[in-house]
Amino acid sequence: MRAQHQDVSLLRRLYTGESVQQARRAVDGLQNSQTAIPETASPAQQFLEARVLVGLLEFRNLYTRFPLGISAVQPRPDVIGLGIESEERAAEILFNLLPSYVPAHNEVHGVPGLRITRRHQTAIELQVLGESARLRLTGLPSTLWRSAEERALSNWVDADSMHLCWRSSPRAWTAEEREHHARWENPDDQYVQVKRRGAWLGSGLLRRAALLHTVANTFMADGHHSAAFGMARLVLQSSHARAQGPGPHNVVAALLDPVCGLPLELKRYRGDTDENYGSDQQFVLEDAGKTAVLDLRAAVERPPSLLAPELWQAIVRRMPRSGFTSGLSPSVLAGFCSLGAA
Known part of the structure:
Protein backbone atom coordinates (compact mmCIF):
# COMPACT_ATOMS: atom_id res chain seq x y z
CA MET A 1 0.00 0.00 0.00
CA ARG A 2 2.87 2.38 0.82
CA ALA A 3 4.42 1.80 -2.63
CA GLN A 4 1.05 2.44 -4.25
CA HIS A 5 0.66 5.71 -2.33
CA GLN A 6 4.15 6.73 -3.42
CA ASP A 7 3.30 6.10 -7.06
CA VAL A 8 0.07 8.11 -6.76
CA SER A 9 1.81 11.00 -4.99
CA LEU A 10 4.50 11.17 -7.70
CA LEU A 11 1.77 11.17 -10.34
CA ARG A 12 -0.13 13.90 -8.48
CA ARG A 13 3.02 16.06 -8.52
CA LEU A 14 2.84 16.29 -12.31
CA TYR A 15 -0.59 17.86 -12.07
CA THR A 16 -0.02 20.17 -9.11
CA GLY A 17 3.69 21.03 -9.14
CA GLU A 18 3.86 20.37 -5.40
CA SER A 19 6.99 19.13 -3.66
CA VAL A 20 7.33 15.40 -3.02
CA GLN A 21 6.58 15.91 0.66
CA GLN A 22 3.48 18.02 -0.02
CA ALA A 23 2.11 15.49 -2.51
CA ARG A 24 2.72 12.56 -0.15
CA ARG A 25 1.04 14.30 2.77
CA ALA A 26 -1.93 15.18 0.57
CA VAL A 27 -2.34 11.61 -0.71
CA ASP A 28 -1.90 10.13 2.77
CA GLY A 29 -4.63 12.42 4.08
CA LEU A 30 -7.23 11.52 1.45
CA GLN A 31 -10.46 9.84 2.48
CA ASN A 32 -11.41 6.54 0.87
CA SER A 33 -13.95 8.20 -1.42
CA GLN A 34 -11.58 10.91 -2.62
CA THR A 35 -9.47 10.79 -5.77
CA ALA A 36 -5.77 11.68 -5.85
CA ILE A 37 -6.77 15.21 -6.84
CA PRO A 38 -10.00 15.76 -4.91
CA GLU A 39 -12.98 17.57 -6.34
CA THR A 40 -14.41 20.63 -4.66
CA ALA A 41 -16.69 20.14 -1.66
CA SER A 42 -19.31 22.63 -2.86
CA PRO A 43 -20.69 24.14 -6.08
CA ALA A 44 -19.67 27.58 -4.79
CA GLN A 45 -16.02 26.51 -4.50
CA GLN A 46 -16.18 24.94 -7.95
CA PHE A 47 -17.65 28.05 -9.54
CA LEU A 48 -15.09 30.33 -7.87
CA GLU A 49 -12.22 28.20 -9.14
CA ALA A 50 -13.65 28.20 -12.66
CA ARG A 51 -13.79 32.01 -12.56
CA VAL A 52 -10.24 32.21 -11.22
CA LEU A 53 -8.93 30.08 -14.08
CA VAL A 54 -10.60 32.29 -16.67
CA GLY A 55 -9.15 35.34 -14.92
CA LEU A 56 -5.65 33.84 -15.08
CA LEU A 57 -6.08 33.18 -18.79
CA GLU A 58 -7.74 36.42 -19.86
CA PHE A 59 -5.98 39.08 -17.82
CA ARG A 60 -2.20 39.32 -18.09
CA ASN A 61 0.14 42.09 -19.16
CA LEU A 62 3.55 40.56 -18.44
CA TYR A 63 5.61 37.53 -19.34
CA THR A 64 6.33 35.00 -16.61
CA ARG A 65 8.57 31.99 -16.05
CA PHE A 66 5.55 29.69 -15.73
CA PRO A 67 2.78 29.73 -18.38
CA LEU A 68 0.15 31.24 -16.06
CA GLY A 69 2.51 32.81 -13.54
CA ILE A 70 1.53 29.95 -11.20
CA SER A 71 4.34 27.68 -10.02
CA ALA A 72 2.17 25.13 -8.18
CA VAL A 73 -1.33 24.45 -6.90
CA GLN A 74 -2.48 22.76 -3.69
CA PRO A 75 -6.05 21.48 -4.13
CA ARG A 76 -8.18 20.53 -1.14
CA PRO A 77 -11.95 20.00 -1.16
CA ASP A 78 -12.66 23.28 0.64
CA VAL A 79 -9.89 25.51 -0.72
CA ILE A 80 -7.23 25.74 -3.41
CA GLY A 81 -3.79 27.23 -2.97
CA LEU A 82 -2.00 28.94 -5.85
CA GLY A 83 1.75 29.54 -5.74
CA ILE A 84 2.23 32.96 -7.35
CA GLU A 85 5.47 33.46 -9.24
CA SER A 86 6.16 37.13 -8.51
CA GLU A 87 4.91 40.33 -6.94
CA GLU A 88 4.06 41.72 -10.38
CA ARG A 89 1.88 38.73 -11.24
CA ALA A 90 0.30 38.86 -7.78
CA ALA A 91 -0.69 42.49 -8.40
CA GLU A 92 -2.34 41.53 -11.70
CA ILE A 93 -4.27 38.69 -10.09
CA LEU A 94 -5.49 40.81 -7.18
CA PHE A 95 -6.59 43.62 -9.48
CA ASN A 96 -8.56 41.29 -11.73
CA LEU A 97 -10.19 39.20 -8.99
CA LEU A 98 -11.08 41.72 -6.29
CA PRO A 99 -14.32 43.54 -7.20
CA SER A 100 -14.53 47.16 -8.26
CA TYR A 101 -17.49 49.14 -9.54
CA VAL A 102 -17.27 51.34 -12.65
CA PRO A 103 -20.20 53.82 -12.53
CA ALA A 104 -19.77 54.95 -16.14
CA HIS A 105 -20.60 51.43 -17.36
CA ASN A 106 -22.70 50.34 -14.37
CA GLU A 107 -20.50 47.24 -14.14
CA VAL A 108 -18.66 45.34 -11.45
CA HIS A 109 -15.27 44.01 -12.48
CA GLY A 110 -13.83 41.03 -10.63
CA VAL A 111 -15.67 38.50 -8.47
CA PRO A 112 -18.60 40.06 -6.55
CA GLY A 113 -18.30 39.55 -2.80
CA LEU A 114 -14.64 38.44 -2.91
CA ARG A 115 -12.50 39.85 -0.11
CA ILE A 116 -9.10 39.36 1.52
CA THR A 117 -10.16 37.68 4.75
CA ARG A 118 -6.92 36.32 6.23
CA ARG A 119 -3.24 37.16 6.10
CA HIS A 120 -0.46 34.71 6.86
CA GLN A 121 3.31 34.96 6.90
CA THR A 122 3.64 33.85 3.27
CA ALA A 123 0.04 33.86 2.02
CA ILE A 124 -3.28 35.63 1.90
CA GLU A 125 -6.74 34.10 1.73
CA LEU A 126 -9.62 35.39 -0.36
CA GLN A 127 -13.21 34.36 0.32
CA VAL A 128 -16.61 35.17 -1.13
CA LEU A 129 -18.50 36.77 1.76
CA GLY A 130 -21.41 34.65 2.94
CA GLU A 131 -20.07 31.57 1.14
CA SER A 132 -17.51 28.88 1.93
CA ALA A 133 -15.63 29.40 -1.35
CA ARG A 134 -11.97 30.24 -0.63
CA LEU A 135 -8.74 30.85 -2.47
CA ARG A 136 -5.26 30.92 -0.91
CA LEU A 137 -2.50 32.82 -2.70
CA THR A 138 0.97 31.74 -1.58
CA GLY A 139 4.62 32.17 -2.46
CA LEU A 140 5.38 35.70 -1.25
CA PRO A 141 6.18 37.12 2.21
CA SER A 142 3.53 39.27 3.87
CA THR A 143 5.35 42.51 3.04
CA LEU A 144 5.27 41.70 -0.67
CA TRP A 145 1.56 40.87 -0.54
CA ARG A 146 0.98 44.36 0.84
CA SER A 147 3.25 45.73 -1.85
CA ALA A 148 1.34 43.80 -4.53
CA GLU A 149 -1.92 45.41 -3.37
CA GLU A 150 -0.38 48.86 -3.60
CA ARG A 151 1.13 48.05 -6.98
CA ALA A 152 -2.30 47.01 -8.28
CA LEU A 153 -3.82 50.25 -7.03
CA SER A 154 -1.10 52.49 -8.43
CA ASN A 155 -0.79 50.74 -11.81
CA TRP A 156 -4.41 50.22 -12.84
CA VAL A 157 -6.89 51.88 -10.51
CA ASP A 158 -8.31 55.26 -11.52
CA ALA A 159 -9.73 56.78 -8.35
CA ASP A 160 -12.00 59.06 -10.38
CA SER A 161 -13.69 56.28 -12.34
CA MET A 162 -13.55 53.17 -10.13
CA HIS A 163 -15.10 52.37 -6.77
CA LEU A 164 -13.15 49.66 -4.91
CA CYS A 165 -15.80 47.45 -3.31
CA TRP A 166 -13.23 45.29 -1.51
CA ARG A 167 -11.71 48.29 0.25
CA SER A 168 -14.78 50.39 0.97
CA SER A 169 -16.83 47.46 2.30
CA PRO A 170 -14.47 44.74 3.58
CA ARG A 171 -17.12 42.81 5.54
CA ALA A 172 -20.25 43.10 3.39
CA TRP A 173 -21.34 43.08 -0.23
CA THR A 174 -21.97 46.53 -1.66
CA ALA A 175 -25.31 47.41 -3.24
CA GLU A 176 -23.62 47.46 -6.66
CA GLU A 177 -22.26 43.95 -6.16
CA ARG A 178 -25.67 42.63 -5.13
CA GLU A 179 -27.30 44.27 -8.13
CA HIS A 180 -24.64 42.90 -10.50
CA HIS A 181 -24.98 39.40 -9.05
CA ALA A 182 -28.77 39.44 -9.30
CA ARG A 183 -28.57 40.61 -12.91
CA TRP A 184 -25.80 38.37 -14.26
CA GLU A 185 -25.92 35.33 -11.97
CA ASN A 186 -29.67 34.70 -11.91
CA PRO A 187 -30.04 30.92 -11.33
CA ASP A 188 -33.12 30.89 -13.56
CA ASP A 189 -31.17 32.24 -16.53
CA GLN A 190 -30.31 29.52 -19.05
CA TYR A 191 -26.84 30.90 -19.77
CA VAL A 192 -26.02 30.92 -16.06
CA GLN A 193 -27.24 27.35 -15.73
CA VAL A 194 -24.98 26.24 -18.59
CA LYS A 195 -21.97 28.00 -17.01
CA ARG A 196 -22.57 26.41 -13.63
CA ARG A 197 -23.11 22.92 -15.05
CA GLY A 198 -19.79 23.19 -16.85
CA ALA A 199 -17.86 24.86 -14.03
CA TRP A 200 -16.30 21.51 -13.10
CA LEU A 201 -14.04 21.82 -16.16
CA GLY A 202 -12.47 25.16 -15.21
CA SER A 203 -12.15 24.05 -11.60
CA GLY A 204 -10.62 20.73 -12.61
CA LEU A 205 -8.10 22.43 -14.90
CA LEU A 206 -7.09 24.92 -12.22
CA ARG A 207 -6.47 22.00 -9.86
CA ARG A 208 -4.20 20.52 -12.54
CA ALA A 209 -2.66 23.76 -13.81
Whole structure:
Protein backbone atom coordinates (compact mmCIF):
# COMPACT_ATOMS: atom_id res chain seq x y z
CA MET A 1 0.00 0.00 0.00
CA ARG A 2 2.87 2.38 0.82
CA ALA A 3 4.42 1.80 -2.63
CA GLN A 4 1.05 2.44 -4.25
CA HIS A 5 0.66 5.71 -2.33
CA GLN A 6 4.15 6.73 -3.42
CA ASP A 7 3.30 6.10 -7.06
CA VAL A 8 0.07 8.11 -6.76
CA SER A 9 1.81 11.00 -4.99
CA LEU A 10 4.50 11.17 -7.70
CA LEU A 11 1.77 11.17 -10.34
CA ARG A 12 -0.13 13.90 -8.48
CA ARG A 13 3.02 16.06 -8.52
CA LEU A 14 2.84 16.29 -12.31
CA TYR A 15 -0.59 17.86 -12.07
CA THR A 16 -0.02 20.17 -9.11
CA GLY A 17 3.69 21.03 -9.14
CA GLU A 18 3.86 20.37 -5.40
CA SER A 19 6.99 19.13 -3.66
CA VAL A 20 7.33 15.40 -3.02
CA GLN A 21 6.58 15.91 0.66
CA GLN A 22 3.48 18.02 -0.02
CA ALA A 23 2.11 15.49 -2.51
CA ARG A 24 2.72 12.56 -0.15
CA ARG A 25 1.04 14.30 2.77
CA ALA A 26 -1.93 15.18 0.57
CA VAL A 27 -2.34 11.61 -0.71
CA ASP A 28 -1.90 10.13 2.77
CA GLY A 29 -4.63 12.42 4.08
CA LEU A 30 -7.23 11.52 1.45
CA GLN A 31 -10.46 9.84 2.48
CA ASN A 32 -11.41 6.54 0.87
CA SER A 33 -13.95 8.20 -1.42
CA GLN A 34 -11.58 10.91 -2.62
CA THR A 35 -9.47 10.79 -5.77
CA ALA A 36 -5.77 11.68 -5.85
CA ILE A 37 -6.77 15.21 -6.84
CA PRO A 38 -10.00 15.76 -4.91
CA GLU A 39 -12.98 17.57 -6.34
CA THR A 40 -14.41 20.63 -4.66
CA ALA A 41 -16.69 20.14 -1.66
CA SER A 42 -19.31 22.63 -2.86
CA PRO A 43 -20.69 24.14 -6.08
CA ALA A 44 -19.67 27.58 -4.79
CA GLN A 45 -16.02 26.51 -4.50
CA GLN A 46 -16.18 24.94 -7.95
CA PHE A 47 -17.65 28.05 -9.54
CA LEU A 48 -15.09 30.33 -7.87
CA GLU A 49 -12.22 28.20 -9.14
CA ALA A 50 -13.65 28.20 -12.66
CA ARG A 51 -13.79 32.01 -12.56
CA VAL A 52 -10.24 32.21 -11.22
CA LEU A 53 -8.93 30.08 -14.08
CA VAL A 54 -10.60 32.29 -16.67
CA GLY A 55 -9.15 35.34 -14.92
CA LEU A 56 -5.65 33.84 -15.08
CA LEU A 57 -6.08 33.18 -18.79
CA GLU A 58 -7.74 36.42 -19.86
CA PHE A 59 -5.98 39.08 -17.82
CA ARG A 60 -2.20 39.32 -18.09
CA ASN A 61 0.14 42.09 -19.16
CA LEU A 62 3.55 40.56 -18.44
CA TYR A 63 5.61 37.53 -19.34
CA THR A 64 6.33 35.00 -16.61
CA ARG A 65 8.57 31.99 -16.05
CA PHE A 66 5.55 29.69 -15.73
CA PRO A 67 2.78 29.73 -18.38
CA LEU A 68 0.15 31.24 -16.06
CA GLY A 69 2.51 32.81 -13.54
CA ILE A 70 1.53 29.95 -11.20
CA SER A 71 4.34 27.68 -10.02
CA ALA A 72 2.17 25.13 -8.18
CA VAL A 73 -1.33 24.45 -6.90
CA GLN A 74 -2.48 22.76 -3.69
CA PRO A 75 -6.05 21.48 -4.13
CA ARG A 76 -8.18 20.53 -1.14
CA PRO A 77 -11.95 20.00 -1.16
CA ASP A 78 -12.66 23.28 0.64
CA VAL A 79 -9.89 25.51 -0.72
CA ILE A 80 -7.23 25.74 -3.41
CA GLY A 81 -3.79 27.23 -2.97
CA LEU A 82 -2.00 28.94 -5.85
CA GLY A 83 1.75 29.54 -5.74
CA ILE A 84 2.23 32.96 -7.35
CA GLU A 85 5.47 33.46 -9.24
CA SER A 86 6.16 37.13 -8.51
CA GLU A 87 4.91 40.33 -6.94
CA GLU A 88 4.06 41.72 -10.38
CA ARG A 89 1.88 38.73 -11.24
CA ALA A 90 0.30 38.86 -7.78
CA ALA A 91 -0.69 42.49 -8.40
CA GLU A 92 -2.34 41.53 -11.70
CA ILE A 93 -4.27 38.69 -10.09
CA LEU A 94 -5.49 40.81 -7.18
CA PHE A 95 -6.59 43.62 -9.48
CA ASN A 96 -8.56 41.29 -11.73
CA LEU A 97 -10.19 39.20 -8.99
CA LEU A 98 -11.08 41.72 -6.29
CA PRO A 99 -14.32 43.54 -7.20
CA SER A 100 -14.53 47.16 -8.26
CA TYR A 101 -17.49 49.14 -9.54
CA VAL A 102 -17.27 51.34 -12.65
CA PRO A 103 -20.20 53.82 -12.53
CA ALA A 104 -19.77 54.95 -16.14
CA HIS A 105 -20.60 51.43 -17.36
CA ASN A 106 -22.70 50.34 -14.37
CA GLU A 107 -20.50 47.24 -14.14
CA VAL A 108 -18.66 45.34 -11.45
CA HIS A 109 -15.27 44.01 -12.48
CA GLY A 110 -13.83 41.03 -10.63
CA VAL A 111 -15.67 38.50 -8.47
CA PRO A 112 -18.60 40.06 -6.55
CA GLY A 113 -18.30 39.55 -2.80
CA LEU A 114 -14.64 38.44 -2.91
CA ARG A 115 -12.50 39.85 -0.11
CA ILE A 116 -9.10 39.36 1.52
CA THR A 117 -10.16 37.68 4.75
CA ARG A 118 -6.92 36.32 6.23
CA ARG A 119 -3.24 37.16 6.10
CA HIS A 120 -0.46 34.71 6.86
CA GLN A 121 3.31 34.96 6.90
CA THR A 122 3.64 33.85 3.27
CA ALA A 123 0.04 33.86 2.02
CA ILE A 124 -3.28 35.63 1.90
CA GLU A 125 -6.74 34.10 1.73
CA LEU A 126 -9.62 35.39 -0.36
CA GLN A 127 -13.21 34.36 0.32
CA VAL A 128 -16.61 35.17 -1.13
CA LEU A 129 -18.50 36.77 1.76
CA GLY A 130 -21.41 34.65 2.94
CA GLU A 131 -20.07 31.57 1.14
CA SER A 132 -17.51 28.88 1.93
CA ALA A 133 -15.63 29.40 -1.35
CA ARG A 134 -11.97 30.24 -0.63
CA LEU A 135 -8.74 30.85 -2.47
CA ARG A 136 -5.26 30.92 -0.91
CA LEU A 137 -2.50 32.82 -2.70
CA THR A 138 0.97 31.74 -1.58
CA GLY A 139 4.62 32.17 -2.46
CA LEU A 140 5.38 35.70 -1.25
CA PRO A 141 6.18 37.12 2.21
CA SER A 142 3.53 39.27 3.87
CA THR A 143 5.35 42.51 3.04
CA LEU A 144 5.27 41.70 -0.67
CA TRP A 145 1.56 40.87 -0.54
CA ARG A 146 0.98 44.36 0.84
CA SER A 147 3.25 45.73 -1.85
CA ALA A 148 1.34 43.80 -4.53
CA GLU A 149 -1.92 45.41 -3.37
CA GLU A 150 -0.38 48.86 -3.60
CA ARG A 151 1.13 48.05 -6.98
CA ALA A 152 -2.30 47.01 -8.28
CA LEU A 153 -3.82 50.25 -7.03
CA SER A 154 -1.10 52.49 -8.43
CA ASN A 155 -0.79 50.74 -11.81
CA TRP A 156 -4.41 50.22 -12.84
CA VAL A 157 -6.89 51.88 -10.51
CA ASP A 158 -8.31 55.26 -11.52
CA ALA A 159 -9.73 56.78 -8.35
CA ASP A 160 -12.00 59.06 -10.38
CA SER A 161 -13.69 56.28 -12.34
CA MET A 162 -13.55 53.17 -10.13
CA HIS A 163 -15.10 52.37 -6.77
CA LEU A 164 -13.15 49.66 -4.91
CA CYS A 165 -15.80 47.45 -3.31
CA TRP A 166 -13.23 45.29 -1.51
CA ARG A 167 -11.71 48.29 0.25
CA SER A 168 -14.78 50.39 0.97
CA SER A 169 -16.83 47.46 2.30
CA PRO A 170 -14.47 44.74 3.58
CA ARG A 171 -17.12 42.81 5.54
CA ALA A 172 -20.25 43.10 3.39
CA TRP A 173 -21.34 43.08 -0.23
CA THR A 174 -21.97 46.53 -1.66
CA ALA A 175 -25.31 47.41 -3.24
CA GLU A 176 -23.62 47.46 -6.66
CA GLU A 177 -22.26 43.95 -6.16
CA ARG A 178 -25.67 42.63 -5.13
CA GLU A 179 -27.30 44.27 -8.13
CA HIS A 180 -24.64 42.90 -10.50
CA HIS A 181 -24.98 39.40 -9.05
CA ALA A 182 -28.77 39.44 -9.30
CA ARG A 183 -28.57 40.61 -12.91
CA TRP A 184 -25.80 38.37 -14.26
CA GLU A 185 -25.92 35.33 -11.97
CA ASN A 186 -29.67 34.70 -11.91
CA PRO A 187 -30.04 30.92 -11.33
CA ASP A 188 -33.12 30.89 -13.56
CA ASP A 189 -31.17 32.24 -16.53
CA GLN A 190 -30.31 29.52 -19.05
CA TYR A 191 -26.84 30.90 -19.77
CA VAL A 192 -26.02 30.92 -16.06
CA GLN A 193 -27.24 27.35 -15.73
CA VAL A 194 -24.98 26.24 -18.59
CA LYS A 195 -21.97 28.00 -17.01
CA ARG A 196 -22.57 26.41 -13.63
CA ARG A 197 -23.11 22.92 -15.05
CA GLY A 198 -19.79 23.19 -16.85
CA ALA A 199 -17.86 24.86 -14.03
CA TRP A 200 -16.30 21.51 -13.10
CA LEU A 201 -14.04 21.82 -16.16
CA GLY A 202 -12.47 25.16 -15.21
CA SER A 203 -12.15 24.05 -11.60
CA GLY A 204 -10.62 20.73 -12.61
CA LEU A 205 -8.10 22.43 -14.90
CA LEU A 206 -7.09 24.92 -12.22
CA ARG A 207 -6.47 22.00 -9.86
CA ARG A 208 -4.20 20.52 -12.54
CA ALA A 209 -2.66 23.76 -13.81
CA ALA A 210 0.94 22.61 -13.37
CA LEU A 211 0.50 20.16 -16.27
CA LEU A 212 1.23 23.00 -18.65
CA HIS A 213 4.83 23.17 -17.46
CA THR A 214 5.54 19.72 -15.94
CA VAL A 215 4.77 17.49 -18.94
CA ALA A 216 4.97 19.88 -21.92
CA ASN A 217 7.19 22.65 -23.25
CA THR A 218 4.58 25.38 -22.77
CA PHE A 219 5.96 28.89 -22.32
CA MET A 220 2.75 30.92 -22.41
CA ALA A 221 -1.01 30.33 -22.14
CA ASP A 222 -4.15 32.41 -22.43
CA GLY A 223 -7.75 31.83 -23.42
CA HIS A 224 -11.40 32.63 -22.84
CA HIS A 225 -14.72 30.97 -22.08
CA SER A 226 -18.21 31.03 -23.55
CA ALA A 227 -21.38 28.96 -23.65
CA ALA A 228 -23.31 27.69 -26.66
CA PHE A 229 -25.59 24.79 -27.56
CA GLY A 230 -26.16 23.99 -23.92
CA MET A 231 -22.46 23.48 -23.15
CA ALA A 232 -19.80 25.57 -21.42
CA ARG A 233 -16.81 26.07 -23.70
CA LEU A 234 -13.28 26.84 -22.55
CA VAL A 235 -10.70 27.82 -25.16
CA LEU A 236 -7.11 27.35 -23.98
CA GLN A 237 -4.41 28.73 -26.27
CA SER A 238 -0.90 27.54 -25.50
CA SER A 239 2.47 28.45 -27.00
CA HIS A 240 5.19 25.80 -27.15
CA ALA A 241 8.91 26.03 -27.79
CA ARG A 242 10.17 24.17 -30.84
CA ALA A 243 12.66 21.33 -30.20
CA GLN A 244 12.71 22.01 -26.46
CA GLY A 245 11.16 18.86 -25.03
CA PRO A 246 7.73 17.19 -24.97
CA GLY A 247 4.87 18.86 -26.80
CA PRO A 248 1.20 19.64 -26.09
CA HIS A 249 -0.18 16.15 -26.76
CA ASN A 250 1.32 15.21 -23.37
CA VAL A 251 -1.07 17.63 -21.65
CA VAL A 252 -4.02 15.97 -23.38
CA ALA A 253 -2.74 12.49 -22.45
CA ALA A 254 -2.49 13.54 -18.79
CA LEU A 255 -6.02 14.97 -18.84
CA LEU A 256 -7.30 11.62 -20.12
CA ASP A 257 -5.46 9.62 -17.45
CA PRO A 258 -7.87 7.44 -15.38
CA VAL A 259 -6.16 8.18 -12.05
CA CYS A 260 -5.58 11.93 -11.99
CA GLY A 261 -7.24 13.13 -15.19
CA LEU A 262 -10.68 14.55 -15.92
CA PRO A 263 -13.80 12.80 -17.32
CA LEU A 264 -13.04 13.92 -20.87
CA GLU A 265 -12.92 12.23 -24.26
CA LEU A 266 -10.91 13.36 -27.28
CA LYS A 267 -13.48 14.16 -29.95
CA ARG A 268 -11.48 15.97 -32.64
CA TYR A 269 -7.88 16.59 -33.57
CA ARG A 270 -6.36 18.85 -36.20
CA GLY A 271 -2.70 19.34 -36.98
CA ASP A 272 0.56 17.65 -37.85
CA THR A 273 1.66 14.90 -35.49
CA ASP A 274 5.30 16.02 -35.78
CA GLU A 275 5.37 18.72 -33.12
CA ASN A 276 8.79 19.95 -34.22
CA TYR A 277 7.38 20.86 -37.61
CA GLY A 278 5.80 24.01 -36.26
CA SER A 279 2.19 23.67 -37.37
CA ASP A 280 -0.68 24.48 -35.04
CA GLN A 281 -2.57 21.71 -33.29
CA GLN A 282 -6.14 21.65 -31.99
CA PHE A 283 -7.54 19.14 -29.52
CA VAL A 284 -11.27 19.20 -28.77
CA LEU A 285 -12.34 17.27 -25.69
CA GLU A 286 -15.72 16.95 -24.00
CA ASP A 287 -17.43 14.95 -21.28
CA ALA A 288 -19.92 12.14 -21.87
CA GLY A 289 -22.72 14.21 -20.36
CA LYS A 290 -22.03 17.04 -22.83
CA THR A 291 -21.83 19.75 -20.19
CA ALA A 292 -18.42 21.20 -21.13
CA VAL A 293 -15.94 21.40 -24.00
CA LEU A 294 -12.20 22.00 -23.78
CA ASP A 295 -10.76 23.47 -26.97
CA LEU A 296 -6.98 23.31 -26.66
CA ARG A 297 -5.22 25.23 -29.43
CA ALA A 298 -1.48 24.70 -29.32
CA ALA A 299 1.08 26.54 -31.42
CA VAL A 300 4.76 25.64 -31.78
CA GLU A 301 6.50 28.99 -32.12
CA ARG A 302 9.40 31.18 -31.18
CA PRO A 303 9.25 33.40 -28.10
CA PRO A 304 7.92 36.95 -28.66
CA SER A 305 10.51 39.64 -29.30
CA LEU A 306 9.48 41.53 -26.16
CA LEU A 307 10.49 38.63 -23.92
CA ALA A 308 13.73 39.41 -22.08
CA PRO A 309 16.56 36.97 -23.01
CA GLU A 310 17.29 36.13 -19.38
CA LEU A 311 13.63 35.29 -18.76
CA TRP A 312 13.54 33.10 -21.85
CA GLN A 313 16.59 31.20 -20.61
CA ALA A 314 14.87 30.69 -17.25
CA ILE A 315 11.82 29.33 -19.07
CA VAL A 316 13.97 26.93 -21.13
CA ARG A 317 15.76 25.68 -17.99
CA ARG A 318 12.51 24.74 -16.27
CA MET A 319 11.03 22.90 -19.29
CA PRO A 320 10.66 19.14 -18.71
CA ARG A 321 12.87 16.62 -20.47
CA SER A 322 10.17 13.95 -20.64
CA GLY A 323 6.41 14.09 -21.12
CA PHE A 324 3.48 12.05 -19.89
CA THR A 325 4.48 8.42 -20.19
CA SER A 326 1.16 6.74 -20.99
CA GLY A 327 -2.02 7.28 -22.93
CA LEU A 328 -2.18 9.50 -25.99
CA SER A 329 0.68 9.20 -28.49
CA PRO A 330 1.50 10.78 -31.85
CA SER A 331 0.48 7.50 -33.54
CA VAL A 332 -2.97 7.73 -31.97
CA LEU A 333 -3.26 11.32 -33.21
CA ALA A 334 -2.19 10.17 -36.66
CA GLY A 335 -5.04 7.67 -36.51
CA PHE A 336 -7.47 10.49 -35.78
CA CYS A 337 -6.16 12.31 -38.83
CA SER A 338 -6.47 9.30 -41.12
CA LEU A 339 -9.97 8.60 -39.90
CA GLY A 340 -11.03 12.12 -40.79
CA ALA A 341 -11.45 13.30 -37.22
CA ALA A 342 -10.27 16.75 -38.29
